[in-house]
Amino acid sequence: MELLTQEIGSIRKPSWLLKTLRDPNSSNEIKEQARDDLAYINIRGFEDAGLDIVYDGEARRAEMYEYPISRIKGFEFCGKIRSWDNKYFRKARCINKIEYTGQYHSQEMKHVQEIVKADYKVPITGPYTLADWSYNEKYDSREEFIFTIAKSVIRPLIKDMIEEGAKNIQIDEPAATTHPSEMKLFTDAINYAVEGLNANFNIHICYSGNNYRELFPDSSSTSMIFTNDALKNPS
Amino acid sequence: MWGAYITGTYPRSSELIEATRTYSDDLQEIYKEDKKKAIELQQKMGLSYISAPKQDWDDMFRPFCINGIKVGSLDRIYETNTFYKTPIINKKIKSNKGEILKSLTTDLFSKKKPWKVDLPDPYTFATSANNNFYKDRRDLILDIAEMMSKEISRIVDAGCRLIQLIGPAIPLSKDNNELDDAFEGIKRITKGLSAKTYLYINHNDASNIFSELQDCKVDGIGIDFTVTKPIKLKKLKGINGITCGLLDVHNTRMEKPKEIAKLVKAITKEIQPKETYLTSTGDLEGLPLEFANKKVEIMGNTLKILKEERNK
Numbered sequence: 001m002e003l004l005t006q007e008i009g010s011i012r013k014p015s016w017l018l019k020t021l022r023d024p025n026s027s028n029e030i031k032e033q034a035r036d037d038l039a040y041i042n043i044r045g046f047e048d049a050g051l052d053i054v055y056d057g058e059a060r061r062a063e064m065y066e067y068p069i070s071r072i073k074g075f076e077f078c079g080k081i082r083s084w085d086n087k088y089f090r091k092a093r094c095i096n097k098i099e100y101t102g103q104y105h106s107q108e109m110k111h112v113q114e115i116v117k118a119d120y121k122v123p124i125t126g127p128y129t130l131a132d133w134s135y136n137e138k139y140d141s142r143e144e145f146i147f148t149i150a151k152s153v154i155r156p157l158i159k160d161m162i163e164e165g166a167k168n169i170q171i172d173e174p175a176a177t178t179h180p181s182e183m184k185l186f187t188d189a190i191n192y193a194v195e196g197l198n199a200n201f202n203i204h205i206c207y208s209g210n211n212y213r214e215l216f217p218d219s220s221s222t223s224m225i226f227t228n229d230a231l232k233n234p235s
Numbered sequence: 236m237w238g239a240y241i242t243g244t245y246p247r248s249s250e251l252i253e254a255t256r257t258y259s260d261d262l263q264e265i266y267k268e269d270k271k272k273a274i275e276l277q278q279k280m281g282l283s284y285i286s287a288p289k290q291d292w293d294d295m296f297r298p299f300c301i302n303g304i305k306v307g308s309l310d311r312i313y314e315t316n317t318f319y320k321t322p323i324i325n326k327k328i329k330s331n332k333g334e335i336l337k338s339l340t341t342d343l344f345s346k347k348k349p350w351k352v353d354l355p356d357p358y359t360f361a362t363s364a365n366n367n368f369y370k371d372r373r374d375l376i377l378d379i380a381e382m383m384s385k386e387i388s389r390i391v392d393a394g395c396r397l398i399q400l401i402g403p404a405i406p407l408s409k410d411n412n413e414l415d416d417a418f419e420g421i422k423r424i425t426k427g428l429s430a431k432t433y434l435y436i437n438h439n440d441a442s443n444i445f446s447e448l449q450d451c452k453v454d455g456i457g458i459d460f461t462v463t464k465p466i467k468l469k470k471l472k473g474i475n476g477i478t479c480g481l482l483d484v485h486n487t488r489m490e491k492p493k494e495i496a497k498l499v500k501a502i503t504k505e506i507q508p509k510e511t512y513l514t515s516t517g518d519l520e521g522l523p524l525e526f527a528n529k530k531v532e533i534m535g536n537t538l539k540i541l542k543e544e545r546n547k
Contacts (some may be wrong), residue, residue, distance in 0.1 A: 078487055079523020082247075084309055084318040085293045086255035091523065093487045133316055135487040179314045207309075207318075 008204055009123055009172065010062075030210040033108065035060050036111060043116055048206045053168055064125045064172055065133050068089050070072040072153050073099035075134065077103040085182045093135035100153045101158035113165060120163055121168035123204070125156045127193055128186045131194050132175035142182075142219040146189045161199075168200045169184030236510040237499070237541040238283035239534050242399065242435055242457070242480065243353055243518030244295075245273040245288035246527045253309045266291045267340060274343050276528060280535025283512065284351040284397045287339045294319035295355050296363060296399065298338050299382075302329045307365050312475035313403060315485070322364040327377040334443050336342070336388045350392055352395035356434060357383060357420030358413075366462070366485055380420040391430040398430055399457065399478075403438035414447055415450035422452040433457050435519040445470035459516040461485070464497070468505035478501065478512040482530045484521035489529055494539040499541060513537055 020026050020034040042057030061067045069075050074096040075205055080088040112120050127150035131142065139145040158169060176186050193202050205215065248344030254265045273288035292298055300306045307321035344350045350490060357380040361372055369375035387398055400421060408414045425432045442463050447497050448456050448471065455476025461483050471477065479499050482490055495513065503511045513534060519527040
């Protein structure tokens, strides 16, 4: 049996990148070049370290919720909500029919494909987390809301990514264990999004308090392998 | 009698959020300004008690993390995407010296309007903490109760008229012994206190302990009716007061005052308490400030409808 190694998601943004992005004199071209440079450094760093599967350290993404939500129709950002202490995130409410607007990780994926030597994976935020971190004012039930995101956004997104060459896709679902009674809903939504699609899928779950045990009663019924990184962020 | 008040921590303004991230020199002033605005809105909407908005509390337990109680790692607040830092108890809990009272900025309250404070109930505090010292959890609960009791007495002496204990963990108690421990902790706080006391249960379904709640030594019980379905309410018949958590802090959808008033009346009819309050289902900081403000307006407008109908 192989023991494959991979990093899990975002790598800290260096000060030179932040300085460039915040500088009002930086043109879009310069900002883009800075992001490309960081992606290159991250990928080479992972490869030099000997990891089997790499990505760009999410060099272009500020975080994992706002980025996809701002590229999906039907949502509107409505303000900041506390995660803890002085850490906040911009929360959106779903007020219109949800529509997919195209492969929103395409640009970064292409850049990775150009420079990568090892196998690569593409991390995406899963349907359950996108739904759970949003207010739902449009759909009659949570189930309908979650499955609409799985069906209308995540499945077409994954299809497009596969068409563009992705072979390994990591679905990030930090909200997975938030509602223990919904573990089947979570599992069904993921399976619905990936069923019959030809790629290797992994789920990444973190920030789940002490509820990781909730994952396992249903894990045997998913078509995926869980890659729980509880040890990455020990609480 | 109809009344209304908000529950829990009020959201921070964008300016305050920014100031907490940049550690602005004006941070304390901005906290005060945010609190002032939250208090003014409650007064303007005619709420029965003005709640301490507590925007400077990082979570429900943090101000108590002094005098030997340490701040631990993050844990999820029940089924939300908000986290608290676990209090760590490595030695016997000592009384504090009025730090909680100081954090309430009581000089902002008008003398004309009664004000209230929400605090964790001792059982919820104990079960949310990481206890490395007490062998018997009952001893921990009672020491937390004693520490809180002294602090609450100071708060009441400063003019507070309603202490609402927030007890989401209570319905999760495993058996009657645990429930007795929880109620004993509350009793130690409420005994002889010259202010009204309510126990508010959010986050978890309280219907499994409706009958037992009759034995809790408080003036009234509050229920989050988005989690606890308003059925079998007759089991609560006999309690003095009920607080109806009906304004949803987990959705930006705005409730209609007439519909909320109808629900409040239906619940009251089932339980027949002496007094009924309307509240938010929990901390309004579950919503961005603009939406929280709208919910407070809805609360005030609902109260107005209830009072007008009574006067007809």
